[in-house]
Amino acid sequence: MNDSGIIKIVEQMYGANGRKILEVLLNSPNGRTIEEIAQETSIRVNDVRRLLYEMSQDGLVAYIRSQRGESHWYSYRWYSNYSMLKASLARRLKEVIRVLQERLNFETSNTFYICPNDQSVYTFEEAFENNFQCIQCGSDLVEFDNRPIVSYLSNIIEKLKKYDNSVG
Numbered sequence: 001m002n003d004s005g006i007i008k009i010v011e012q013m014y015g016a017n018g019r020k021i022l023e024v025l026l027n028s029p030n031g032r033t034i035e036e037i038a039q040e041t042s043i044r045v046n047d048v049r050r051l052l053y054e055m056s057q058d059g060l061v062a063y064i065r066s067q068r069g070e071s072h073w074y075s076y077r078w079y080s081n082y083s084m085l086k087a088s089l090a091r092r093l094k095e096v097i098r099v100l101q102e103r104l105n106f107e108t109s110n111t112f113y114i115c116p117n118d119q120s121v122y123t124f125e126e127a128f129e130n131n132f133q134c135i136q137c138g139s140d141l142v143e144f145d146n147r148p149i150v151s152y153l154s155n156i157i158e159k160l161k162k163y164d165n166s167v168g
């Protein structure tokens with residue numbers, strides 16, 4: 001994935017302000033303080049702080065703490081770079097793939113039943129326990145063909161894995 005693709009994803013996750021903050025940091029090899037970022041982007045200090053905190057939770061940004069002279073005051077300089085962004089997105093992507101894979105396993109290792117009346121879906125065990133009748137309305141359940149779901153999930157996972165290989 002190229003750098004502008006990464007920036008677009010960041011914007012989707014943290015909004016236009018998140019993107020602005022990140023762009024400032026990417027152009028600041030020595031880092032920036034929250035006040036400097038706020039000044040440069042015209043985003044309120046509190047919002048800058050909140051977004052930096054959120055992005056740091058995801059590993060997109062980090063800070064270096066340094067003492068101001070002999071005082072007890074510390075200054076925090078925030079920084080980021082493309083390898084941090086790539087690593088963070090790759091982790092997130094892996095997590096998404098893992099969740100989808102779990103869902104796929106669930107779909108392929110179970111038989112499902114559906115109520116023709118209200119579309120409630122049951123696993124075999126649930127349907128069996130209720131004598132193959134819908135809990136909501138009492139209709140007789142019919143077997144549910146989940147192959148479209150299975151192929152949909154398989155396709156997405158396949159695509160994400162290709163993406164994953166290009167990111168990380």
Ligand SMILES: [Zn+2]
Pocket residue numbers: 115116117118119120134135136137138139
């Ligand atoms: Zn029903």
